[in-house]
Amino acid sequence: MPAIPVTIGGKIFEKKGDALEFFQVMLAKYYPGDTVSDDDSVWLTGLIARHPEAAEKIGNGIRNFSVRRADYNTKCFWVNRVDGTSEKFSYKSCV
Amino acid sequence: MVSEQPLYDWLVDVGVADEVRFVRKATAAVGLSNLDCKFDESEVNAIEWARLLLAGSILSRSESRRHKEVALTIATGAVVLRSSSEVSDAGAVLFNDLANERSIELAISKGIIPPDLYSRLGTSLRIETERRKVDSSVLVQSSGRHLAVNEFQKEFWLAVSNDNGWLSASAPTASGKTFLVLQWLVDQFRAGYVSNAVYLAPTRALISEIEDGLQSLLIEGDGVRINSMPIRSGQEQANKYARRTINVFTQERIHIFLNSIEKDDSVDVLIVDEAHKIGDDSRGVILQDAIERLNRSNPNLKVVFVSPATQNPGILLEDAPDGSPKRTVDSDFPTVLQNLILAQQVPRKPREWALQIRDAEQYIDLGVLHLNNKPGSVKKKLAFIAAAVGEAGGTLVYANGAAEAEAIALLISQIPKIEKSEDEELLALSDLVRKGVHTRYQLASVVERGVAFHYGNMPSLIRREVERLFRSGKIRYLVCTSTLVEGVNLSCRTIVVRGPRKGRGHPMEAHDFWNLAGRAGRWGSEFQGNIICVDPADTDAWPSGVPVRARYPITRESDSVMNSHHKLNEYLDRMIVGDRADNEFDHQLETVSAFLLSNFLRAGSLKEAAFASRRNPAELEILDEKLRYLSERIEVPSEVALRHPGVNAFGLQRLLDHFQNYDGNLENLIPAPVESFDAYDRFVTIMEKINRYVYPAFMPEGLVPLHALVVIEWLKGYSLANIIKRRISYQEDNNRTYKLPNLIRGTMDLVEQTARFRAPRYVAAYMDVLKFHFLNIGRSDLIEDELDWGVALEFGVSTKTLLSLLELGLSRMSSVILYENIAEDGYSQQGCIEWISEHRSQFDGMGIPKIISIEVDKVLRSRSSNT
Numbered sequence: 001m002p003a004i005p006v007t008i009g010g011k012i013f014e015k016k017g018d019a020l021e022f023f024q025v026m027l028a029k030y031y032p033g034d035t036v037s038d039d040d041s042v043w044l045t046g047l048i049a050r051h052p053e054a055a056e057k058i059g060n061g062i063r064n065f066s067v068r069r070a071d072y073n074t075k076c077f078w079v080n081r082v083d084g085t086s087e088k089f090s091y092k093s094c095v
Numbered sequence: 096m097v098s099e100q101p102l103y104d105w106l107v108d109v110g111v112a113d114e115v116r117f118v119r120k121a122t123a124a125v126g127l128s129n130l131d132c133k134f135d136e137s138e139v140n141a142i143e144w145a146r147l148l149l150a151g152s153i154l155s156r157s158e159s160r161r162h163k164e165v166a167l168t169i170a171t172g173a174v175v176l177r178s179s180s181e182v183s184d185a186g187a188v189l190f191n192d193l194a195n196e197r198s199i200e201l202a203i204s205k206g207i208i209p210p211d212l213y214s215r216l217g218t219s220l221r222i223e224t225e226r227r228k229v230d231s232s233v234l235v236q237s238s239g240r241h242l243a244v245n246e247f248q249k250e251f252w253l254a255v256s257n258d259n260g261w262l263s264a265s266a267p268t269a270s271g272k273t274f275l276v277l278q279w280l281v282d283q284f285r286a287g288y289v290s291n292a293v294y295l296a297p298t299r300a301l302i303s304e305i306e307d308g309l310q311s312l313l314i315e316g317d318g319v320r321i322n323s324m325p326i327r328s329g330q331e332q333a334n335k336y337a338r339r340t341i342n343v344f345t346q347e348r349i350h351i352f353l354n355s356i357e358k359d360d361s362v363d364v365l366i367v368d369e370a371h372k373i374g375d376d377s378r379g380v381i382l383q384d385a386i387e388r389l390n391r392s393n394p395n396l397k398v399v400f401v402s403p404a405t406q407n408p409g410i411l412l413e414d415a416p417d418g419s420p421k422r423t424v425d426s427d428f429p430t431v432l433q434n435l436i437l438a439q440q441v442p443r444k445p446r447e448w449a450l451q452i453r454d455a456e457q458y459i460d461l462g463v464l465h466l467n468n469k470p471g472s473v474k475k476k477l478a479f480i481a482a483a484v485g486e487a488g489g490t491l492v493y494a495n496g497a498a499e500a501e502a503i504a505l506l507i508s509q510i511p512k513i514e515k516s517e518d519e520e521l522l523a524l525s526d527l528v529r530k531g532v533h534t535r536y537q538l539a540s541v542v543e544r545g546v547a548f549h550y551g552n553m554p555s556l557i558r559r560e561v562e563r564l565f566r567s568g569k570i571r572y573l574v575c576t577s578t579l580v581e582g583v584n585l586s587c588r589t590i591v592v593r594g595p596r597k598g599r600g601h602p603m604e605a606h607d608f609w610n611l612a613g614r615a616g617r618w619g620s621e622f623q624g625n626i627i628c629v630d631p632a633d634t635d636a637w638p639s640g641v642p643v644r645a646r647y648p649i650t651r652e653s654d655s656v657m658n659s660h661h662k663l664n665e666y667l668d669r670m671i672v673g674d675r676a677d678n679e680f681d682h683q684l685e686t687v688s689a690f691l692l693s694n695f696l697r698a699g700s701l702k703e704a705a706f707a708s709r710r711n712p713a714e715l716e717i718l719d720e721k722l723r724y725l726s727e728r729i730e731v732p733s734e735v736a737l738r739h740p741g742v743n744a745f746g747l748q749r750l751l752d753h754f755q756n757y758d759g760n761l762e763n764l765i766p767a768p769v770e771s772f773d774a775y776d777r778f779v780t781i782m783e784k785i786n787r788y789v790y791p792a793f794m795p796e797g798l799v800p801l802h803a804l805v806v807i808e809w810l811k812g813y814s815l816a817n818i819i820k821r822r823i824s825y826q827e828d829n830n831r832t833y834k835l836p837n838l839i840r841g842t843m844d845l846v847e848q849t850a851r852f853r854a855p856r857y858v859a860a861y862m863d864v865l866k867f868h869f870l871n872i873g874r875s876d877l878i879e880d881e882l883d884w885g886v887a888l889e890f891g892v893s894t895k896t897l898l899s900l901l902e903l904g905l906s907r908m909s910s911v912i913l914y915e916n917i918a919e920d921g922y923s924q925q926g927c928i929e930w931i932s933e934h935r936s937q938f939d940g941m942g943i944p945k946i947i948s949i950e951v952d953k954v955l956r957s958r959s960s961n962t
Contacts, residue, residue: 033777034763
């Protein structure tokens with residue numbers, strides 16, 4: 001089966017695996033507690049729009065993103081909303 | 096007088112030896128309960144007191160401890176055995192010969208001798224005793240009054256009042272050292288000789304004790320402030336000299352305090368209490384550093400060291416500036432009779448224990464002690480023997496660790512004779528424990544029966560109340576750990592001990608054991624103290640037997656590490672090569688390396704250091720070479736290294752390297768305010784970076800999240816009870832099993848050791864390096880000076896109101912419980928006082944424990960009298 005390209009935030013990834021790797025590398029360069037840079041936030045804004053529950057995750061609007069600790073000593077992205085609430089989301093679910 | 100020496104020896108060894116043995120036995124038996132003693136009244140009546148008392152009077156003039164001890168035995172026996180009123184009076188006169196006025200007062204207060212002793216004496220004896228009384232008193236400068244003192248106290252007072260040099264004083268525990276030092280200090284302030292003093296004590300518990308002691312001596316008109324918070328308000332900094340202050344700090348706090356100002360040359364007097372602790376792992380180096388730092392700021396600083404029964408108090412004076420007078424006051428004379436008693440089970444009879452006094456090389460049979468139950472385990476032995484022998488109260492049991500202390504206290508509390516009390520103070524303490532720690536924390540229930548335990552990480556308000564009620568006699572049995580020996584001034588009537596260990600597993604050395612044993616006998620409250628050593632022949636318990644008396648040898652930690660210079664050189668070499676594995680870190684070597692490096696960075700060579708004259712020049716040369724190599728790789732300025740004693744500048748440089756190579760958003764390097772959602776995650780990251788670059792301080796690595804969580808909760812101003820409750824819910828929500836006592840102790844340990852000790856040390860250093868980096872790259876806009884992390888972490892505060900409550904002098908436990916009821920988070924001290932005045936009548940309704948209300952009232956009273 002030929003690879004299916006995916007478009008996230010205007011960027012075209014030749015195959016799903018490339019997109020997963022891109023966000024995995026992005027996640028890895030942050031420490032827990034870090035706020036994600038403006039550049040990376042552009043990609044994450046595109047990413048979260050693809051989440052199966054995008055509307056709930058985005059809520060009343062995105063303020064910024066952070067990286068926080070998750071179970072088993074892993075990290076994950078969190079979306080911080082304008083109203084001050086936060087929620088984690090999995091980049092894998094979005095891709 | 097040399098010529099009298101043979102007479103003294105003859106009296107002790109031959110002349111009155113047998114009688115003294117018997118007096119010793121009969122006197123000791125008076126203080127022990129449930130003992131079948133092998134002598135009868137007629138033997139007591141047959142003592143030839145006239146002969147004995149004459150011998151005692153002669154021996155009281157000797158300068159040797161052995162002779163003086165016999166004189167003290169005779170005086171004590173004459174009073175305690177109550178043969179006749181003449182004998183008791185004569186015993187009191189002998190106490191007077193021994194400059195022991197307090198024991199005479201005790202005999203009077205116990206009704207053993209009637210008051211006005213001196214009027215009953217014949218004319219010539221009266222003149223003689225009155226003369227001695229004048230001899231054994233000192234003149235208090237500010238009041239012109241005389242204060243009755245013992246020989247040690249007198250010698251100390253004369254030496255300390257003499258000039259501005261350095262002084263080191265050493266005397267056994269019950270010699271009234273602290274009392275006299277405080278008395279002298281207050282006198283110096285009143286007479287106007289001193290306007291700014293620092294009193295260093297090694298533990299927070301001792302700090303509260305010293306504060307209380309000073310508070311009770313000072314009066315309204317003195318205008319002297321007592322402070323234990325290492326911060327200065329802006330106003331204070333502006334008129335540094337306007338207010339006379341006694342700062343009471345630990346060695347860590349004095350550094351935080353000094354960091355808050357540029358240079359402080361205003362301290363005139365430094366008192367170092369428990370000065371032998373300059374030999375402690377790591378903290379001893381920080382103490383030495385503090386002394387040197389204060390002395391650099393003021394070369395004319397007067398320094399007074401105080402230590403209990405040490406061998407070599409003079410060693411502390413080695414670093415005094417050239418030309419500065421040095422004096423040693425060294426006393427080894429007992430003020431209270433101490434009986435070392437061996438307790439061995441009678442063969443085939445586990446409930447019967449034979450007691451023997453060990454006196455130098457001789458053994459005196461005391462009789463048989465009857466226990467309530469058969470002691471099947473070590474814990475039961477300690478519990479049952481203590482319960483049997485110490486019914487009169489003031490009984491201290493030494494346990495090897497906190498868990499064992501809890502278990503022994505629980506066993507003692509079940510002895511049928513130990514009933515539940517209706518005493519208000521005990522019930523109030525129990526209530527405080529339930530509200531301040533946990534409803535099922537075992538201390539709450541044993542305290543109701545007048546039994547308690549005591550260990551290091553317990554909240555200080557509870558610990559102090561335990562100590563107070565033990566002193567007053569309401570708590571009759573107290574099971575303690577080595578914390579008590581490490582710096583609480585608590586003495587007792589009887590100590591029960593078996594195979595004492597220091598820290599984890601090391602048998603106590605003789606000087607440590609005697610530092611503990613020295614607490615038996617409360618001068619002025621009792622005539623004698625007993626040290627009961629259980630199973631003396633058991634080599635598991637006592638690998639080298641029950642130690643013979645030894646005084647504590649002082650060795651600076653920095654010296655003992657530098658003495659093994661191969662190890663130190665090797666450690667520095669590994670640092671130079673870099674990339675050390677976690678298991679290659681050693682906290683003793685690390686602290687001393689940090690100390691040396693900081694010295695080198697400041698002066699460019701160790702040859703200028705205060706300790707240089709004591710070291711071999713060749714050895715310093717080698718160290719200089721290695722430190723030079725390291726220092727060339729260090730951009731972190733020496734002022735930053737100096738601000739964080741114990742933290743290695745080379746580690747700080749590695750952290751700086753990380754900051755410099757960091758290409759992300761710089762704001763991510765700053766800790767988030769505790770209220771912020773990302774505070775916890777950032778703290779985890781900061782702690783991991785500290786572990787990785789500076790020193791593996793938060794270990795094991797897998798527990799960093801737990802460390803961070805407790806630190807955040809602590810900073811948020813959560814009470815200990817709340818932190819414990821949340822950990823329990825966490826365990827339960829995740830279906831994890833837990834043991835309540837372990838969880839409670841574990842949480843106390845995290846709060847004390849991580850949040851209040853390691854986190855302030857390392858996070859404050861992290862912040863300083865970060866600040867330096869921001870300044871270097873022109874990003875001073877990122878520096879927020881809102882919070883002093885060192886202070887915030889040690890005290891567990893992140894709001895102005897909570898800080899103000901602590902500044903008023905309240906314990907953290909009280910402050911937090913009050914703060915839970917205060918809405919405003921920006922109150923100054925005045926605002927807090929107003930809030931308290933307005934709401935004081937509602938405290939009961941708020942569920943505020945009584946002991947906290949009492950503390951609040953006390954603090955407000957002292958505020959109003961000192962302002």
